[in-house]
Every structure is written in C-alpha cells, then in structure tokens.
Amino acid sequence: MDNAFLKQTWIVSGVLLTMMEVGTFLGFTTCLLPALKDPDSPIKATLEESSWIAASFSLAWIPGFLSSSYYMDRFGRKMGFILDIIPGALGLIVMYFSTNVACLLAARVLQGITAGSTTILGAIVIGEYSSPVHRGMFLNLKTAALYVGSTLVHILGYYFHWRTVAAITLIPYLIVFAMVCTWPESPSWLASNKRFDKSRIVFYRLRGKTEQSEKELTEMIDAQQERQQIEELSIYQSLVQFCQKFGKRDFVMPVLNYLFAAILLETTGRHIFPAYAVQIISEISGNTGSIYYTFALDIIVAVSATFSSYLIKIMKRRTLLFTTGFAAVVVLKAACGYLYLASKDLIPNAPRVPLSLFALYFAIVNFACAPIPLALVGEIFPLEHRAAGTTIAGILISVTSIVTLKTTPLLLETFKVYGTFTILGIVMAISLVFLYFMLPETKDRTLQEIEYFFNHGKFREDEVRNRNNDKELVQMIP
Template sequence: MVSPFIKQCWAVAGVQLNYVAQGMMLSFPASLLPALKDPASTIKVDLQSASFLASCVGLAATLGFLGSSSLMNVLGRKLTFGAALLPAIIGWGIIFFANSVPLLIAGRLLTGVTGGATITLGAIIIGEFTDPKYRGVFLNLNTVSAGLGTMMLHIAGHYFHWRTAALISLVPLSAAFCNLLTWPESPAWLASKNRYADGEKAFYWLRGKDEDSVKEFEAVVRAQKERMAQFPETLTCSDDIVEFFKKFTRKDFLKPISIVFIGFLLLEGSGRHTFPAFAIDFIGDVSGDHSQTFLYTMCMDVITAASALMATYLVKVMKRRTLLFCSGISSVVILLSVSLYLYLVSLGVLANDKAWIPLILLVAYFVVSNLGCTSIPLGLLGEVLPLPHRGAGTAVSGIAFSFNLFLAMQATPLLMATVNTYGTFTAYALVMIFTLVIMYMILPETKNRTLQEIEDYFNHGKFLDETPHPGDDEVKMKMLDRQP
C-alpha cells in the first residue's frame, strides 16, 4: 500500500522536473551570449539583440500565463500542464537547429511560453495536490529545482556547445511529460465543476482518508455549493468577460493579487532570474578575475542550491512571515555592503587586491536571499489565490510576472553598462526595501493553513474561529496563530 505522502511526492516530481527545465531556460543566456559574442561565431549579435535574446522570454511568458489561466478552468490542471510543456519542447528544437538571431528568438519565445504557463500552474497544482503540512516544503522545492537547472545549464554550457546545452534541456521536460500521465485530476478543479464524486476519489487517492482529510474535502464541497448558489456559473463568453472585470471590485480577489504582484517584484529585486542569466558578468566584475568565472559560478550555483534546500527545512519549522522578513532584511544589508565596497574600489578609496571580501559577501547574499526572498513569493502563488479566482488570478499575476521578468532582464545589462555592478546591486536593494515594507503590511501568515481557510481569510479579513466567547452576543472572528 503506497502512502499518501509518497503519492504526493510522485505527483510533485513532475512539477519539479519542469522547474529544473525552467531554471535551464532562464540561465541559457549565460551559455549562449558569450558564445555568440565570440568573433568566431557564425551568428553575430550586438548589445540590443543580446539583451532581447535574454529578456524576450518575459514577453512570451505573458501568452503562456493567459493561455494556461484560461485552459486550466476549462480542461483541468493535468491536461493544461501537459499542453503547456509542448511549446518548450519545440522551442529547444528550434534553438538547436538555429542559424540566425531571429530563429534563436523564436525558440526562446516558445520556451518562454512554457515558462509562463507552467510556473504559476505548477504552484497551483502543488497547492491543490498536497497536504497543508507538506505544502510549504513542496512549494519551496520549486526554488531548489530551478537552482539545480541553473547549475546543470552552466555546466553544460561550459563543457559543451550551446546547441548541445539546448538538447540537454529537453531531458527534464520530456521526463515531466511522462510523469504527468500518471496523475489524477485536481480534486479542487473537479469540485469546482460539481464533479464531487470524482473529486472525492482523487482527493483521497492523494491525501488518504482520515478525519482531517475528510473535513477538508467537505469544507471544499460546502464552499463550492455556497458559491454556486450565490454566483451561478456563467454560460456565455460575454458573461465570462463581465465576471472577469467584476473581480477587480472584490476584495477576495484584489488582496491576494496584490500580494502575488508585490511578491513577484521582490523576486526580481532579489535577482532570482537575473543573477543566473548574467552570472559570469556579475562574478567577473565582483572578483575582478574573468579567467576564473566558471569556477566561481559553479561555487555560487552549489551554494544557491544548498541554501534553497536549507529553506525547505526552515519553511517547515518557521512561520512564512518570519522567514521572509529575516531573509529580506539581511539580503538588503549584505547587497548594499557589496555595492558600497565596489563603489569605494571604483573611486580608488580601497585597493582592488582583496577580491575575497565582495565574493564572501556575495556568497552570504545568495544564502540568505534563497532562504526566503526567492522561494516564498513563488510559493504564495500556490496558497493565496482563492479557488473561484485561480484562473483569472493566474492570468493577472502572470502578466505581472512577465512584466517584472522582462523589465529585470532588459534593464540589468543596461544598468551594468551605465552604472556598473555596484549601481545595479543598489537598484536591486532599493526594490527589495520597497516590496518588503508593503509585504509587511499586507501578507497574512499561511503556515499550516488549508487552502479553504486561506480563502476564508480573504473573504472575511480574518481567519475564522467558530468558538463562542463568553459575553459575546454572537460568534466572533479572531486571528489564529496556529502552531505547527
């Protein structure tokens, strides 16, 4: 008899394989661009085309977000996830055979479509498939998997031609596609389609049938029936459009979307995607030794993956808010320290003979930022979007993710060319400060909460406690601080 935990691990493995592939996709410029800039390259690029090759995946991700957000409500999570993997498989094939910049861009755009479609959908699948006790760990593994993909691409790009690296990137995508064929459909999606018997079967297959799981699924069904009684399902396309725009007047939509948007801004401010893509340039500038950039990059990749793995333990034992703000504040302090050191070196105030100082600070930054700033924002996507808004919420948050990713990937090489690495790091730190202040004010504690409890929070502004208080005329709501 296979335990529910093992079944959840197996289903989540397909999502994690996809995150490995997305880490390889985002880091591919680190292998591709230096090769194209080589005088011997048959494909020539300038600063503008190189910047667009790196950043175009952010634009393409918008199409992926919009497509998956529509299809996930119509076709279900499983079929949509499988369809979303296909553009990247085709895209890597185009990159492998490309002999011009336009073909490389076309391949990158297709991989970006899959990235956008699966990054958010994968988080939602994990949120709906897994037990609240393990959900935070599974969501945090997304960062570990992406970090592993980054390291694999850097190694492949160093030892093999960039075309071979593109071919290697097909492996985790193919494995993810095979894995998803064994999944059940999402119980939450089945319940949203009033297929309660199928949803119950899938839910108990994933989660087992004990007192807690029975209560959780009953709460999902009860909430869905209440929702259907209050908001009957629309039948026409025009009704769907009207309902979509009505969501922007509802607090249970605006609040979680605001959290996701600010979380994505924090993600890019922490350099989650730009550091891997421009790792060789960053580390070369910080160390002052471009001949050893691959060794330094590998060290950083290992440290990043190890710290992200450490975060999977911390997210189990610590509250989300505590971990996020400890990680964020420490990251800002370290990043500003690196910026100040590099700035003083550029002025000649400090001698440029102690490269180990900024490298150690950068190592510390990668460790502490991966403990919270780069993992929790993506994890929140799988937790805070209420079931009736997950399709629209995925579309809106996806557009925000694409915009932030495109802006970060486009701006980073320009910032490095104009204000140097220390100015770029300072800009990152300022974005992080801004987002952390807002997150402090709007982010609830979601640790060990069921998705239905989190949904109730955004409906009522508080987590519900149905225990009567002496002297009260009615059952009041109060904030719970549930311990693990």
C-alpha cells in the first residue's frame, strides 16, 4: 500500500476518533435527560432546563469556532487541535462529578466548545493533509464517525448510568491526544507563514513526489509568495481587515454557499435525531420496543454514512448531493403524510411503515446531504480567508443547530413528528435549490483550483477552453 496514503490515514484517524467522541456528545442527552426525569434522580430538571441542557451544547460551538480560528492561525493545525480537545475532556470530568443542573450545563458547554472547534478544524486538517483523490472519502468519513459515536452512546446509555458513560467516553480523548502529538505541521500553514522549505519537506512526506503533487505544491507556494507579509495588527485593524473581506468575491461566495449548506445540514435532522431519537421513535412506534428501533436506525444511519464515503469517491459531488437530496425529500414527505393520515384514522396505523420510511430517509440523506456540507468546510475557503471563513461557517452551523435543537421539543409537542419533519423538509428543499445554482463541483479538484473558481467564477481550464473557442470563432469570421 502507498506509504503516503498510510501517513494520511494515520492523521485522518485522529480526526475521525475525535468525531466519534463528538457523536457521543450529541447523543448523550438520550441517556441523560430521561434519567433526570426519574423520581429517584438526585438532580431534578424542568422541561425548560432540559431543553437548555440540549441546546447549550450547540450554543457553545460559537466560542469553540472563534478559539479554533485563532489557535489554528496562531499556533498551527497540530497545536490548535490539541488545544481544541482539552475542553471536551474537562467537560466529561465535570459531567461525571455533577451535582446540579448548573454543573450539567457547564459540562455541556465545555463539550460544545470542543465539538464546534474540532468539527471545523478537523475538516481543515483533512483538506490540507490529504490528497484530492482521497479528500472526499476522508471528509465523508467524519459524518460516519459521528454517527458511530451516537450509536455507541445510545447503547452504553441503555446498559450503564450516565455518569459511567461519561467516564467511558473519556478514554478516546487520551488516545487522540497521543495520536495528534505524532502529526507533522500542515504544509499549507507552513507555506502561509513563509516557511516554504519546511512546507515542501512535509508536503512530499504526506503526498509523495508525483507530477500531480508537484503541481499542487507549486501552485500553493506561488499563491502564498504573491501575498504580502502580514504585520501584527491591532484589534481595531484586525476588525477592519475582517470587514473588508466581505467585499472580496473569493470570501463572499464561499460564505453564501455555506449559508445554505448549513441550513441543509440542520434540516436533515442530523443533530435532532441523535439528541431526541428515543422521543421521536417512541411517538412513531407507540413506545413499543422504541429502544430497539432506535438502535436499528442508528446502525442504518452509521452504515449509510460509511457507504457514502465510497459513493463520494466514484461519483461527482453535485450529482450525488442533488440526486439523493431531492429523493430524500420525497421519502420524508411520504413518511410525514402517512403519519398524518394515521393520526386522523384515515388509514390503519402500522408503525413499521413510517419507521421503515424514516430509516430509508436517514439512509438516503446520509449519502450526501449530511456529510457534504461538513466536507465543504475543508474545501471551499481560500487559504487567505480560511480562518475567517471557517469561523463564519462555524457560527452558521451553531446558530442553525441552536434554533433546531431549542425549538424541536416545542415543535414535537405542537406539530408532532409529522409536522416537525414536514417543516424541515420544506426548508431542506429550498436549500437544495439554492445550492444547485451556486455550488461548484469539487471532486478531485485541488484546493488551489477551487480557490481560483471562487475568484473568477469558473475553473481555469474552463476559462482557457472558452478563450480558445472565442479565438476559433474569430478565425472563422471572414
């Protein structure tokens, strides 16, 4: 096997193990919140407090994104990742020793900081350390790892007390810390800091020395050499510089793309289902064997997310996204329609029918609609704007996630499962339409080629082809 591929896989494995841990954070409320309702629970939480325990996790993503943006620019990707995982480990310790709701909220905030920061920085690490041919597969595996973590915590929560679950899920952090310590620094970060010789050494170590890798390295270094050396700026100057980015096409267009990508990501139910799986399945199944249905759906989602990494390797991103996206909307509407008609006694209520449709929906939606928006973070932002762009992307994810997680209990109580997912499906379809007209194809493209697209509105070879066609037309005119 290619030695460069093995080195890339080792680095990506550290990111994936971290994403699995983030999945356990997302799914932790399924074992925590029901336990707090137990009459014998030493910690009591009202419905409002319970909703904040779930939503505070997403609220904490914002400081996570901001801190990660600073760390990865200031200290590099390696040290930034180490600093990002520390709050999550502290959160699990605080969770284990919690004696009241305030402690639980603090623990969830610490976990949210790590979830937000590592989700974004993890995509950057994969994008910068891996070759274009493997990048899509690796980025998609992030989603699969997240669902594996969610499945794991659902299983652990069924057999163990939530404090024990918190202690068990601390173990992966120790492994991740050891793995990250072995990483080299990102060649892109080294190049952006004008350390070109070191960047070449690390780049060839990670990618091997081929014609394609030499071309990618040359383009990256040339682009960074053209940039002026950035001096230390005051807070005011940094703010002015950040605001000026909104006047640059190569910053605004990726941000607009990611706005709809973030909305799409949340409306698929990616964060809603792990957090409220038992409640959703209980309503559909009538509380009959709901935990086993939850496990089954967990496994289906994890397997489909893993399989999507193969699909993303053989299919174009846009083809996969829009084919599966609109198909998922149709299946979701069918499931909601069945539940609505059954609730009005217009058709027999057979729980296996909507559960099967939801299983099919989550399988389809995890082929592309959930993983691709997260993968885009590591692809669409130019190196010059990567820290600011990923911060904006992170805030967009956080805000949309807070809105969905905070409103889901109210939506489920008011509109039931069928009404809640009908609303999500409509917004999901609108997001897909906007992305259809805005999102470029990034499969097998280098980060430099994607940056060129957002600067000029087309890829370099398309521009050359159009120029040649124009010349041919001119020559044909007598």
